[in-house]
Amino acid sequence: MKYLTGALTVAALFLVASWGIALAGDDHSKEAEKRDDSLKRAVAVIHPTKDNSARGVVHFHRSAPGQVTLSAHIEGLEPEQKHGFHIHEYGDCSAEDGTSAGDHYNPEGHPHGLQEEDERHAGDLGNIVADEQGKGTLILTVDNISIAGESNPIIGRGLIVHRDPDDGSQPVGDAGPRIGCGVIGVASGEG
Ligand code: CU
Ligand code: ZN
Numbered sequence: 028m029k030y031l032t033g034a035l036t037v038a039a040l041f042l043v044a045s046w047g048i049a050l051a052g053d054d055h056s057k058e059a060e061k062r063d064d065s066l067k068r069a070v071a072v073i074h075p076t077k078d079n080s081a082r083g084v085v086h087f088h089r090s091a092p093g094q095v096t097l098s099a100h101i102e103g104l105e106p107e108q109k110h111g112f113h114i115h116e117y118g119d120c121s122a123e124d125g126t127s128a129g130d131h132y133n134p135e136g137h138p139h140g141l142q143e144e145d146e147r148h149a150g151d152l153g154n155i156v157a158d159e160q161g162k163g164t165l166i167l168t169v170d171n172i173s174i175a176g177e178s179n180p181i182i183g184r185g186l187i188v189h190r191d192p193d194d195g196s197q198p199v200g201d202a203g204p205r206i207g208c209g210v211i212g213v214a215s216g217e218g
Pocket of ligand 1: 053111112113114115130187189
């Protein structure tokens with residue numbers, strides 16, 4: 028009987044301990060969700076690099092849990108042409124050719140890819156297509172970044188518009204020089 032009681036006590040302690048661990052895990056994911064929630068909107072204002080004319084605004088918002096929708100409106104592009112469009116690793120447009128923004132944002136170490144590739148850099152947004160007036164609009168929902176959550180947060184990173192199309196090739200899509208650069212910052216507005 029003594030032995031049985033002892034065994035039961037051990038089992039009970041074990042149950043309480045695992046329950047505690049499960050609760051702690053729950054708290055952790057709630058915390059993560061809260062952090063993910065804390066910023067719903069971001070914005071990047073694109074300015075032309077030296078001798079170029081690409082300018083515009085890109086809005087980001089958390090459209091669903093784990094999803095970010097961006098809408099980009101850029102002008103001063105080469106008419107009727109695709110332009111590579113990426114989040115780069117640094118929010119630094121100080122170099123006159125935009126190279127200070129670094130490489131494609133790629134925290135998970137994936138190869139480069141266009142939108143249809145499941146495995147691609149977190150910053151690979153594909154191309155923005157210019158109309159006959161050199162204006163491009165891109166509206167896109169992605170699930171591999173967050174505004175400021177735990178999954179590949181984009182706040183404070185750079186946004187680059189390239190002269191040439193991103194053709195999806197390695198290592199970075201061969202999109203040529205950087206014609207526009209912006210920094211992804213906190214935007215006003217809720218919801
Ligand atoms: Cu780029
Ligand atoms: Zn890339």
